[in-house]
Amino acid sequence: MKRFGRFVGIALVLVAAALAARNCFSHDLVVRLADLREVSFEQMMGDLRRVAVIYVGEVHDNPDHHVLQLRIIRELHRAGIPLAIGMEMFAAESQQDLDRWVAGKTDRAAFQRIYRSSWNLPWSLYGDILLFARDKRIPLIGLNVPRDVSQKVARQGFASLTEDERRELPPNITCDVDESYMAMIRRSYSSHGASANTFRNFCEAQMLWNKSMAYHLLEYIRKNPGRTVVVITGGGHAIRGGMPVQVDRERPGLTSRVVLPDPVIHDGRITAEDADYLWLSH
Known part of the structure; x- marks a missing residue:
């Protein structure tokens, strides 16, 4: 499939036209990728309210992306839609801690320590989302695998895991992706500064995250079919060829x-085969 087309140039033209027309630097620009048309944030939300799963990608350390995620969650909650929030930032084994936080049984200081043991970016990036979930009693879902497991796969490959380590994981993780998603993994790999001879391990680690997060998401939906799940994850996992497929x-x-908020895929091009909406802030 030709995922990465010429959209970035078109998107920039749309941005320039929108700015010139409004003479405004705080306007949301949302592009519906199916027809490359600008739509309002409200129009996008009207569409999102009709589906079971919403993947909202991010560059982890970009505060604007987390503002967008929370805004989508707030609007869905305001519309009365039963919600859950799936998070790459927590492993499935943290579920009891997440449940206690949402139930108000863990204070903020204690939960911040749990957060820091799970994710190595500042609390300030995700704190508003986590506090909103607690205040509104919105379930949080730990989607990821333990950090030591993913790090071991990245270093030594999936085959290096012990039977105990594999017990809660999808079987036979391999680097079996289509050409366009492989190109994105290679770009991400090069940005990590890793050596070429460990690329396969890096790719297997990415697929381990995608497949494990998909598994834990589906397990939650199976047990809670009435809830819409907003998935918060890196753009490389949120893109259609990652976790959604x-x-x-x-x-x-x-x-x-x-x-997808722009830019989430560095040096890549986004088309309707990758995402449904592209959000640009300016």
Whole structure:
């Protein structure tokens, strides 16, 4: 599939036209990728309210992306939609800690320590989302695998895991992706400064995250079919070829949308095969 087309140039033209027309630097610009048309944030939300899963990508350390994620969550909650929030930032083994936080049984200082043991970026980036979930009693879902497991796969490959380490993981993780998603993994790999002879391990670690997060998401949906899940994850996992395609293979017909804030895919081009909406702030 030709995922990476010429959209970036078109998007920049749309941005320039929108700015000139409004003479305004705080306007949301949302592009619906199916037809490359600018739509309002409210129009996008009207579409998102109709689906079961919404993947909202991010560059982890970009505060604007987390503002967008919280805004989408707030609007869905305001519309009365039963929600859950799936997070790459927590492993599935943290679920009890997440449940206690949402139930108000863990104070902020204690939960911040749990957060820091799970994710190495500042609390300030995700704190408003986590506090909103607690205040509104919105379930949080730990989607990821333990950090030491993913790091071991990145260093030594999936085959290096012990039987105990594999017990809660999808079987036979391999670097089996299409050409366009492989190109994105290679770009990400080069930005990590890793050596070429460990690329396969790096790719297997990415697929381990995609497949494991898809598995834990589907397990939650199976037990809680009435809730819409907003998935918060890096752009490389949120893009259709990442986590969503793994979900689609296991649960065909499950309705979903992908929202990507720009830029989440460095040096890449985004088309309708990658996402449904592109959000640009300026």
